[in-house]
Amino acid sequence: MLFFCSFKDSQRVRVAVRLRPRNTDEILSDADFADYIELQPELKRLKLRKNNWSFESYRFDEVFTETASQKRVYEVVAKPVVESVLSGYNGTIMVYGQTGTGKTYTVGTLGKDDASERGIMVRTVEDIIGNTSASDSVEVSYLQLYMESIYDLLAPEKSSISIHEDPKSGEVSLPGAEVVKVQDLDSFVELLELGEANRHVANTKLNTESSRSHAILMVQIRRSFQGKKVEDATCQDKNIRNELYIDSDKPMIQKSKLLIVDLAGSERIDKSGSEGHLLEEAKFINLSLTSLGKCINALAEKSPHIPTRESKLTRLLRDSFGGSSRTSLIITIGPSAKYHAETSSTVMFGQRAMKIVNKVKLREEVDYEALCRKLENQVDLLTAEVERQQKLRDNEKYQLENQLKECQDALIEMKRSIVTRSEFLEKENTHLKEELKDILNELKIQKDQNDSMHEMAAFLENNNEQQLLETSAIQKVLAETTQMYERKIAELIKQIEDKHSCAENAAEELNMMQKLLSDHQKLIKQQEVENSAYQKALAHTTEMYERKVMELVKQVEDEHRQFECAQEQLDLAKRLLNDQQNPVQGQEEMDELRVRLQAMSHLHETTANELHLLKLKYQELLEKEVTLKEELNDIRQRLMMEEKQRKNLENELIILKKNVPETENEIKENTFKAHLEYGSPMMSHKSKPAKETICSQKAAIAKICKEGKNFGIHIIAFMLRWVVNLKIVIIKIYIHRMFPFSDINQEKIVEEGGLDALLTLLQSSQNSTILRVVSGAIANLAMNEINQGLIVSKGGARLLAQTASKVVDSQTLRMTAGALANLCGNERLHMLLKEDGGIKALLEMVRSGNTDVIAQVARGLANFAKCEFRGIVQGQTKGCSLLMEHGALPWLIANTNTSSASTRRHIELALCHLAQNDDNAMEFISNGGVKELVRISIQSTREDIRNLAQRILSSNSIPPSHLPE
Numbered sequence: 001m002l003f004f005c006s007f008k009d010s011q012r013v014r015v016a017v018r019l020r021p022r023n024t025d026e027i028l029s030d031a032d033f034a035d036y037i038e039l040q041p042e043l044k045r046l047k048l049r050k051n052n053w054s055f056e057s058y059r060f061d062e063v064f065t066e067t068a069s070q071k072r073v074y075e076v077v078a079k080p081v082v083e084s085v086l087s088g089y090n091g092t093i094m095v096y097g098q099t100g101t102g103k104t105y106t107v108g109t110l111g112k113d114d115a116s117e118r119g120i121m122v123r124t125v126e127d128i129i130g131n132t133s134a135s136d137s138v139e140v141s142y143l144q145l146y147m148e149s150i151y152d153l154l155a156p157e158k159s160s161i162s163i164h165e166d167p168k169s170g171e172v173s174l175p176g177a178e179v180v181k182v183q184d185l186d187s188f189v190e191l192l193e194l195g196e197a198n199r200h201v202a203n204t205k206l207n208t209e210s211s212r213s214h215a216i217l218m219v220q221i222r223r224s225f226q227g228k229k230v231e232d233a234t235c236q237d238k239n240i241r242n243e244l245y246i247d248s249d250k251p252m253i254q255k256s257k258l259l260i261v262d263l264a265g266s267e268r269i270d271k272s273g274s275e276g277h278l279l280e281e282a283k284f285i286n287l288s289l290t291s292l293g294k295c296i297n298a299l300a301e302k303s304p305h306i307p308t309r310e311s312k313l314t315r316l317l318r319d320s321f322g323g324s325s326r327t328s329l330i331i332t333i334g335p336s337a338k339y340h341a342e343t344s345s346t347v348m349f350g351q352r353a354m355k356i357v358n359k360v361k362l363r364e365e366v367d368y369e370a371l372c373r374k375l376e377n378q379v380d381l382l383t384a385e386v387e388r389q390q391k392l393r394d395n396e397k398y399q400l401e402n403q404l405k406e407c408q409d410a411l412i413e414m415k416r417s418i419v420t421r422s423e424f425l426e427k428e429n430t431h432l433k434e435e436l437k438d439i440l441n442e443l444k445i446q447k448d449q450n451d452s453m454h455e456m457a458a459f460l461e462n463n464n465e466q467q468l469l470e471t472s473a474i475q476k477v478l479a480e481t482t483q484m485y486e487r488k489i490a491e492l493i494k495q496i497e498d499k500h501s502c503a504e505n506a507a508e509e510l511n512m513m514q515k516l517l518s519d520h521q522k523l524i525k526q527q528e529v530e531n532s533a534y535q536k537a538l539a540h541t542t543e544m545y546e547r548k549v550m551e552l553v554k555q556v557e558d559e560h561r562q563f564e565c566a567q568e569q570l571d572l573a574k575r576l577l578n579d580q581q582n583p584v585q586g587q588e589e590m591d592e593l594r595v596r597l598q599a600m601s602h603l604h605e606t607t608a609n610e611l612h613l614l615k616l617k618y619q620e621l622l623e624k625e626v627t628l629k630e631e632l633n634d635i636r637q638r639l640m641m642e643e644k645q646r647k648n649l650e651n652e653l654i655i656l657k658k659n660v661p662e663t664e665n666e667i668k669e670n671t672f673k674a675h676l677e678y679g680s681p682m683m684s685h686k687s688k689p690a691k692e693t694i695c696s697q698k699a700a701i702a703k704i705c706k707e708g709k710n711f712g713i714h715i716i717a718f719m720l721r722w723v724v725n726l727k728i729v730i731i732k733i734y735i736h737r738m739f740p741f742s743d744i745n746q747e748k749i750v751e752e753g754g755l756d757a758l759l760t761l762l763q764s765s766q767n768s769t770i771l772r773v774v775s776g777a778i779a780n781l782a783m784n785e786i787n788q789g790l791i792v793s794k795g796g797a798r799l800l801a802q803t804a805s806k807v808v809d810s811q812t813l814r815m816t817a818g819a820l821a822n823l824c825g826n827e828r829l830h831m832l833l834k835e836d837g838g839i840k841a842l843l844e845m846v847r848s849g850n851t852d853v854i855a856q857v858a859r860g861l862a863n864f865a866k867c868e869f870r871g872i873v874q875g876q877t878k879g880c881s882l883l884m885e886h887g888a889l890p891w892l893i894a895n896t897n898t899s900s901a902s903t904r905r906h907i908e909l910a911l912c913h914l915a916q917n918d919d920n921a922m923e924f925i926s927n928g929g930v931k932e933l934v935r936i937s938i939q940s941t942r943e944d945i946r947n948l949a950q951r952i953l954s955s956n957s958i959p960p961s962h963l964p965e
């Protein structure tokens with residue numbers, strides 16, 4: 001394929017995040033959700049709660065809150081991609097997210113009843129139809145990738161559609177897919193409906209209509225235009241050049257492709273509860289999403305190897321990530337804190353995708369069909385023109401030839417008449433000459449007679465007068481005769497002169513005619529020369545075009561031949577395959593063989609990939625070996641220095657031993673201190689390694705103490721202090737590493753005895769740093785429902801209460817209060833929490849006066865009251881609130897005006913939930929709670945809390961007599 005012109009621009013993958021509104025379950029169970037996710041759309045930031053006291057902040061290209069409309073999501077995310085597809089670039093719009101977070105809603109909603117609900121697919125095609133003309137072509141294919149097979153959603157009988165990758169351009173296509181021309185939106189919506197009906201969906205625990213396949217809508221646009229400078233008015237994106245310079249007027253064709261991908265949602269099998277076939281589906285979905293994640297990671301890290309061949313999904317999306325397509329990704333998240341691990345993994349996926357840079361490429365090629373048609377038209381036109389000119393010239397020539405012939409005839413005629421005339425004139429001349437001769441002779445005779453008469457007259461004159469008279473008469477006659485002849489001569493001369501001038505005129509006319517003739521002949525010759533030059537030029541042009549057409553035909557034939565050749569090879573390969581098989585074997589075996597071949601090639605690729613990875617690992621190991629060697633050298637040197645120092649100390653000790661007597665009691669005292677620091681494990685039945693370590697350390701300390709008899713006692717105390725400090729630092733680092741907020745390995749860590757170790761430390765350690773770090777880690781664990789049960793059953797609430805009573809450090813108190821506040825969010829544990837002194841301890845912590853501690857206490861009370869009321873509604877609990885027994889109500893009422901907004905919100909929520917319990921009514925009223933409730937219903941800064949308070953006031957929970965007028 002010949003690309004006439006192709007621009008390349010770097011384009012980063014754009015990523016937007018969209019938060020789904022709460023569903024009914026979430027509204028019922030998780031009123032406090034806003035604490036978990038914070039969206040700052042104006043700053044394009046998303047904040048995820050990391051733990052009780054801090055957030056992790058992420059920046060995206062766009063952040064959509066739960067109220068963002070479908071139109072806005074389309075305009076901001078999809079429209080720019082659609083515009084660049086209309087300008088000849090490939091594009092991808094994809095949605096990714098946990099199951100049930102709104103992917104299909106975002107892209108696939110048809111909006112038949114309500115156009116404002118339309119998703120990206122419908123809006124995209126509406127835009128494309130509106131921006132293309134009748135001469136352009138818009139075609140769609142709609143497919144699903146289900147359990148690693150591609151099915152055609154528009155022609156369900158087509159399964160196992162193969163993916164074709166162009167080795168040169170990297171273009172991915174699906175040659176077997178049904179392609180439907182789209183002319184209007186209604187027919188497209190019908191197509192989508194047909195596709196939706198064929199898509200695999202299922203009712204899972206997390207989504208009643210969960211997509212079990214990845215859906216791919218492929219829109220292909222072909223636009224023809226004349227190659228010249230083109231202003232692209234539709235393109236508003238400054239990142240893509242909107243002015244294309246093409247220095248030819250060849251007919252061009254723009255081919256662009258848009259993929260809209262609705263991925264199936266990832267799911268934690270334990271949470272989705274998928275079993276049997278659903279489980280199989282979920283495994284395939286997770287597998288393909290994992291391979292997509294791997295590719296995104298590799299691209300984000302600019303790794304030389306991108307494992308695109310690991311799944312069909314990544315093969316299909318090869319051009320979309322790190323390829324030549326302009327790509328926008330929407331990640332969808334749910335609001336529930338229950339799925340924080342999934343949400344955080346989705347967010348990280350989006351963050352990594354933002355690092356990927358594609359090279360968008362303009363795809364234009366010469367429209368050979370149109371060019372051929374155009375050239376043929378041109379040849380036809382030129383041929384017609386030549387024929388017309390030829391005809392014109394033939395006519396002219398014919399006319400000229402006729403004229404020439406006429407001239408020639410006239411000339412011949414003239415020549416003939418001249419000859420006749422000159423013959424006649426010559427004859428006349430001769431005749432006249434003869435006549436003249438005769439006259440002259442006559443005149444001569446006359447003259448002779450005259451002379452003789454003169455002689456006679458003279459004679460007679462002399463002789464006779466009579467004769468004189470006769471003579472005069474004769475003379476008169478003679479004069480008259482002379483005059484007559486003279487006239488005749490003059491007439492003849494005039495006649496001759498006339499004839500002469502007539503002959504001259506005729507000769508002149510002849511000359512003129514001859515000149516005219518030669519001019520005509522010259523003109524004819526000139527035209528003949530011009531004609532032959534023109535014909536030459538025409539022949540040249542025709543030949544050139546013919547040559548071009550031949551070249552094109554040859555090119556097309558070559559391509560066709562190549563195609564046929566490839567087809568033949570394929571047939572041959574098929575035949576060979578067939579030959580190798582039992583001749584009776586049918587299509588099924590052929591398919592099986594093909595699948596096996598594919599599997600082998602896949603295996604081959606995987607092996608190649610593994611080999612590559614192994615090489616990388618080997619390289620890494622080599623580098624590590626070098627580093628380790630260097631470290632070893634360092635350690636050796638340090639050891640040597642320490643050995644030197646030890647020798648010096650030994651010497652010092654020998655001198656001291658001589659001077660200072662040993663004190664048994666002092667040694668015992670230090671041993672006891674060390675023992676306190678390391679503690680004796682109370683309930684670490686699972687934490688064997690910790691126990692062993694502590695025992696071995698105790699043994700080491702005892703040994704040191706024993707040997708202390710030989711050393712100075714203050715040296716031993718110094719060493720003990722050093723060891724204890726070091727131990728604290730190590731424990732701190734260990735806990736920070738092992739108990740981060742959203743570690744998905746948390747369960748494993750708890751199972752392996754991590755929680756036991758923490759509780760042991762909480763019980764035994766006196767060190768405020770350790771107590772702080774340990775309570776923080778327990779608080780993090782206590783955000784998970786299963787861990788909450790474990791913590792309380794292992795006596796964690798009691799230990800936290802003890803810690804709260806013995807520490808004064810506000811940071812430690814904050815962590816302890818945070819941990820207790822999280823435990824308050826589980827109504828099944830309320831009674832145990834109360835019995836272990838957790839509620840009392842929580843309330844007592846307000847004595848610290850520290851705002852952070854108070855905020856955690858308020859949160860705990862709100863959680864407690866909310867869950868307690870839920871338990872009452874569900875019939876699990878009844879009676880007055882456990883909080884009342886500990887005097888929570890007066891404290892809540894006294895602190896409603898606190899300056900911290902978050903504490904105030906929690907206090908307001910706690911009061912509202914307490915007011916909902918009828919059994920609390922008397923105490924609530926007597927403590928002045930109604931007045932506060934009224935104030936909250938009017939003044940609370942949060943609309944949902946105001947509504948809740950108003951609802952309670954208008955319900956019957958508070959007797960009307962106690963309500964203000």
Ligand SMILES: Nc1ncnc2c1ncn2[C@@H]1O[C@H](COP(=O)(O)OP(=O)(O)OP(=O)(O)O)[C@@H](O)[C@H]1O
Nearest residue numbers: 020021099100101102103104105207210211264265
């Ligand atoms: N922005 C939103 N506004 C209103 N309702 C929404 C929104 N997003 C999702 N929903 C609703 O949430 C439910 C789940 O959405 P949807 O089926 O689109 O999720 P999904 O991510 O495609 O799930 P799966 O991966 O399981 O297919 C649907 O009932 C949908 O109507």
